[in-house]
Amino acid sequence: MDRPGFTASLVAGGVAGVSVDLILFPLDTIKTRLQSPQGFKKAGGFRGIYAGIPSAAVGSFPNAAAFFITYEYVKWFLRADSSSYLMPVKHMLAASAGEVVACLIRVPSEVVKQRAQVSASSRTFQIFSNILYQEGVRGLYRGYTSTVLREIPFSLVQFPLWESLKALWSWRQxxxxxxxxxxxxxxxxxGFAAVVTTPLDVAKTRIMLAKAGSSTADGNVLSALHEVWRTQxxxxxxxxxxxxxxxxxxxxxxxxxxxxxxxxLLLKLGKESP
Known part of the structure; x- marks a missing residue:
């Protein structure tokens, strides 16, 4: 991918990520509390719905930027004729690669954020310090596998559908x-991808919020799903x-x-600059 395209993907992805995470943070907090093992009210209900936002703010830009740089690079690397029937496959592979890379940044931010969301009285930095002290760096990556297993199916649905809808709309007009x-x-x-991947999101939340040393904290997605199914x-x-x-x-x-x-906009500015 050329330098202007690389820079544009980096900045555009980061700007988009920060915009979404900060604007929609309250909805994310409510979702996390609904999925928490102690239940919505005990997890905080509608109180302190911005708990954990420092973690989201710090992780948003690099996480989204990493995804889109990888997504655009893999699309470029697998470049094919735009009319090819393999285009959806290209988008799926690019999105999957993007998620694997982005989760290296997303997961530590998500672990801290979700624990803050269900414990609004604790400060974000205090939660971060406690994780490092009790579980080490490995604790920050608890749920990495479950997050990737959630994000890849999500992206396999979302991005090919997004690209296909854009192509159809472009063709119609x-x-x-x-x-x-x-x-x-x-x-x-x-929205469509969110609905079909919600069980995987529930499993990811339970794994990240589980007490250290518990069976759920081991990160087995199927085990977490079975436990939720058995109890609820x-x-x-x-x-x-x-x-x-x-x-x-x-x-x-x-x-x-x-x-x-x-x-x-950035690509246009890049072409206009000498």
Whole structure:
């Protein structure tokens, strides 16, 4: 990928990530508390819904930037004719690679953030220090596998659907979609992907919030899903589905729209500069 494209993906991804995480943080807190083992009210209810936001703010830009740099680079590396029937596969591979790389940054931020969300009385830095003291660096990566196993199926649904909807809309109107149209496609793709991957999100939340040394803390996704199914049934597996769908639909609108708009602007500025 050329230098302007690399820089544009870096900045656009970072801007989009920060925009979404800060605007939609309250919905994410509500979703996390609905999924927590102690229940919504004991986890804080509607109080302190911005608990953990410093962790999200610190991790947002590098996390989103890492995803989109990888996503665009892999798409470029696997470059193929735009009419090829393999285009969805290319988008799936690019999105999966992006998630694996981004999760190296996302997971520590997510672990600290989610623990702060269900313990609003504790400060973010205090939670971060406690994790390092009690579990070491490994504790910050608890749930890495479950996060990747959530994000890859999510991206396998969201990004090919987003790209396909944009291509269809472009074909229908005979010109490339505008940023707001890209955002609408992103909202639909994100909301649909959010619903179908909610059980994996529940498992990830339970693993990250589990007490150190417990069987759930070991990170076995199937075991976590079975425990939720055994104790709460189908409703437990889809706990928080509505705030998650709402947050990701709105997030998809802001995130993918802001990404396309920022990247197009930066690429245009790059071409105009001497």
């Amino acid at each position: 005979d010109h490339v979609v505008d940023s707001w149209q890209s955002a609408v496609c992103g909202a639909f793709a994100g 049934g189908l409703s437990g597996l889809f706990a928080g589905v509505f705030p998650r769908m709402a947050a990701i639909s709105l997030g998809g609108f802001i995130f993918l729209g802001a990404y396309d708009q920022t990247r197009s």
